[in-house]
Amino acid sequence: xxxxxxxxxxxxxxxxxxxxxxxxxxxxxxxxxxxxxxxxxxxxxxxxxxxxxxxxxxxxxxxxxxxxxxxxxxxxxxxxxxxxxxxxxxxxxxxxxxxxxxxxxxxxxxxxxxxxxxxxxxxxxxxxxxxxxxxxxxxxxxxxxxxxxxxxxxxxxxxxxxxxxxxxxxxxxxxxxxxxxxxxxxxxxxxxxxxxxxxxxxxxxxxxxxxxxxxxxxxxxxxxxxxxxxxxxxxxxxxxxxxxxxxxxxxxxxxxxxxxxxxxxxxxxxxxxxxxxxxxxxxxxxxxxxxxxxxxxxxxxxxxxxxxxxxxxxxxxxxxxxxxxxxxxxxxxxxxxxx
Numbered sequence: 001x002x003x004x005x006x007x008x009x010x011x012x013x014x015x016x017x018x019x020x021x022x023x024x025x026x027x028x029x030x031x032x033x034x035x036x037x038x039x040x041x042x043x044x045x046x047x048x049x050x051x052x053x054x055x056x057x058x059x060x061x062x063x064x065x066x067x068x069x070x071x072x073x074x075x076x077x078x079x080x081x082x083x084x085x086x087x088x089x090x091x092x093x094x095x096x097x098x099x100x101x102x103x104x105x106x107x108x109x110x111x112x113x114x115x116x117x118x119x120x121x122x123x124x125x126x127x128x129x130x131x132x133x134x135x136x137x138x139x140x141x142x143x144x145x146x147x148x149x150x151x152x153x154x155x156x157x158x159x160x161x162x163x164x165x166x167x168x169x170x171x172x173x174x175x176x177x178x179x180x181x182x183x184x185x186x187x188x189x190x191x192x193x194x195x196x197x198x199x200x201x202x203x204x205x206x207x208x209x210x211x212x213x214x215x216x217x218x219x220x221x222x223x224x225x226x227x228x229x230x231x232x233x234x235x236x237x238x239x240x241x242x243x244x245x246x247x248x249x250x251x252x253x254x255x256x257x258x259x260x261x262x263x264x265x266x267x268x269x270x271x272x273x274x275x276x277x278x279x280x281x282x283x284x285x286x287x288x289x290x291x292x293x294x295x296x297x298x299x300x301x302x303x304x305x306x307x308x309x310x311x312x313x314x315x316x317x318x319x320x321x322x323x324x325x326x327x328x329x330x331x332x333x334x335x336x337x338x339x
Contacts, residue, residue, distance in 0.1 A: 002132050005066040009196060009233035009255050011275050011308035017300065017337035018065035019330050020135075022237075023316030024058040025070045029323055031057045041086045045071050048119040055124055059132055061323065062330050066132050066196070067124065069189070071117055073139030073200055074147060076185040079113035080105045080177075082148060095151035095159075102173045107181050110188035121192040136194025138186050140201035140238070141179045141219040148174070157206050164215050171215070179219045183226040190232050197227065198235040199253070205240015213247050220251040229254075235277055239315060245270045260314030265302035275308030280329070282313045285321040289328050296332040311337075 005018040026032055032054050036044060044050050055070040078084040081104055083093045096102060111118060124134050147153070149160040163171045186197050204216055224234055237257025241248045245267055249256065258267050258278030268276060284295045296311075303309045311333045317326060 001128075001130060002065055005310060006133050006195065006233065008308055008310045009235070009275055011273060013307050013339075015339050016334050017303075017309055017311050019311035019333040020064040020066040020068065021058070021062070021313055021317045021326065022068075024062065024064060024068065024326075025054045026317065027319035028317055028321045028326070029057060029061065031061065041072075041088075042084070045075060046116045048116050048123055051116070051120040052123040052127060055120070055134075056127055059128070062327055063334075064132070064330055066135050067128055068135040068198070069117070069121060069124065069137060069194065071120070071137070073137070073144065073202075075117060076108060076110070076114055076138070076181060077144055077148060077178075079108040080181060089153050090147055091152045092148060093151075096145075096148045096174055097159075097163075099167075099170050099173060102170060102177060105174075105177055107177070107184060110184055114185070114188075118188055118192040121189060121194055125193040133195040134193065135196045135198055135235075136186065136189035136192075137198040137200060138182055138189075140199050140204060140216075140236075141175050141182055141223060142216040143201050143203045144178050144182065145171075145174055146203045148178070157203060161207075164211070175215075175219045179223050179226075182223050186223075187226075187228050190228050194232065196233045196235065197229070198237060198257070199223070201236070201238040201241075204238040204248075205242075205259075209244040209247055212241075212244055217247060217251060224252045233275075235310075237277070242267070249274060255308075255310065257312070258314065262314075263302060264299055264309075265304060268303065268306060273308070275310070276303075277310040277312050279312065279314040282315055282318050282321075285313075285317065285325045285329060287325075289325075292325060292329050293332045293336070296329060297336055300333070300337055 004014040007014050008018050051070045055067050059067050074090050085091050146160050233254040235255040236253030238248050239259050242262035255275040260279050260281035
């Protein structure tokens with residue numbers, strides 16, 4: 001197996017910088033769209049053979065150094081008792097607004113409630129045995145709570161912020177329950193065979209550093225500390241966290257995911273020996289090949305040859321990116337970083 005991704009997570013030397021892409025299994029690939037045309041998004045997530053097929057596609061097409069489980073961060077929230085639909089973004093019919101709403105939520109029994117996720121992981125471990133490691137993932141408690149309280153995506157997340165300030169006891173009860181669920185879910189993925197875990201806190205950066213430290217950090221720390229992570233590195237990605245990396249580091253992850261608003265070299269100076277992942281602007285993949293190569297080199301130069309770097313985009317790959325551009329980016333990372 002190609003282990004350079006796992007080696008980089010632990011800060012070990014590698015022959016060349018490993019690379020994978022957030023949302024690498026997705027709409028920009030014609031092979032994915034062929035599978036997706038046969039079913040809804042949720043049906044794809046809940047059909048292990050199909051979810052495994054689209055997980056493997058970018059490994060074969062792009063030549064990346066890791067696969068990431070095809071699923072959605074809200075998958076384990078649905079069996080808590082919240083009806084979920086995608087139109088096309090996620091929508092909860094009855095958002096959480098009161099303590100009574102929180103008390104109705106149940107902690108799912110993962111093997112009974114999301115067996116398709118665990119079965120997909122088992123299939124992938126067999127199929128990827130001689131290829132690359134498999135990354136499992138989940139949403140951070142705060143990002144999951146954002147969707148559960150707002151009921152859908154938001155520009156300002158005002159409803160959950162109002163709950164934080166005006167009903168802190170409701171917010172705390174919700175975050176405790178979501179954190180417990182999250183811990184069970186990610187530990188079930190590890191038990192099923194996930195070789196690394198990425199925690200996505202897509203909306204953690206919408207808070208001020210002091211609010212993040214007060215309202216988010218305790219729960220993410222509790223989640224990470226509760227994972228059965230022996231030999232399973234945890235990647236913690238907080239979008240928009242460039243001004244508070246020292247605070248986010250306190251959560252205890254093994255690898256810090258960086259968005260494209262942060263200079264990777266300066267981030268490494270702040271984080272010390274902690275491994276990092278990132279952080280090319282996803283829109284660079286619309287550029288001509290020579291520009292893509294130049295930007296890849298810039299990110300590698302910012303890292304300055306330090307061990308513990310996983311190349312990635314600063315957020316998910318965009319659905320209109322030409323696949324050949326993503327292939328070229330992966331090739332550039334491998335060629336330019338070759339030791």
